[in-house]
Amino acid sequence: MKRRILIIEDEIDIARIVKDYLNINGYETAIAENGQDAWHLIHTLNPEFIILDLTLPDIDGIELCRQIREEVDTPILILSARGSDTDKVLGLGYGADDYMTKPFSFTELVARINAHLRRFESLEKKKENDSILQFGKNVIDKSAYKVTVDSKAVSLSAKEFELLYFLAKHKNQVFTKTQLLDAVWGYTNYGDENTITVYVRRIREKFEIDPSNPKYLKTIWGVGYKFSFDEE
Structure with a gap:
């Protein structure tokens, strides 16, 4: 053409x-x-x-x-x-x-x-x-705002997706709740850090096989969260 x-x-x-x-x-x-x-x-x-x-x-x-x-x-x-x-x-x-x-x-x-x-x-x-991140059989597609877990589509809200994508894009990097509020919501001064806790829990329930023992979305106690993935 x-x-x-x-x-x-x-x-x-x-x-x-x-x-x-x-x-x-x-x-x-x-x-x-x-x-x-x-x-x-x-x-x-x-x-x-x-x-x-x-x-x-x-x-x-x-x-x-x-x-x-x-x-x-x-x-x-x-x-x-x-x-x-x-x-x-x-x-x-x-x-x-x-x-x-x-x-x-x-x-x-x-x-x-x-x-x-x-x-x-x-x-x-x-x-x-860069818009497509793949971790084993799990795919996060930024261009389509689509997530698949073990080849099955998972429904996330826009902000759930953006938080997951941001963490996965910066794999193995630890972020505080304040940093995540700023990166995904665009504010820090008046944001409620509990928002991050709630969203992380929701994402784990949809993305993790065992939300109580997450493989990807890890809590770093006293600091914040990180997305990790090790090839098996």
Whole structure:
């Protein structure tokens, strides 16, 4: 399947030349001549790469870059005649992954796109792999908020899952109740530490074969809890 690239450029002649060159190099492309059209195509086309000009009729390109980055992780390459250090610093600071000035080399443009797409794909695969934790026949899948114990699905509440995943992600590391409140609930000053005790008990009842003698979710007396797993 061809990779989708969105070209946000108000100079239509330049946009069409870039589009034609990228099409020749195996990409599927679309053109947006302003910020409004860009948002429509971002939501409908779901591009895998964005080429962004800074001079647009309805919005400054740097501001549009900031808005796009708040919503999606898609790689952004700014392609602009504005080549000052200030523009480059602002563009990269607001979320662009790369910056090229006009006039530019089409060969270099394609090389940079390819490099960013390879890097982005590698990061996405790493995220996907990191989201699945497996301990024997037990699996904790962060992407699906799904837990299976001995190949059977177990129903956990969102916070039960997040606490279990956090501890399992940091296997063999001991956390105090305060640290767990901060990591999972996001507060420490007014949190009730008994919340952790209750949630640990609930998780053990669902995740452990023998909740009174837990194999995974261990209590470290006087300190807190840890998730441990030793291959048998």
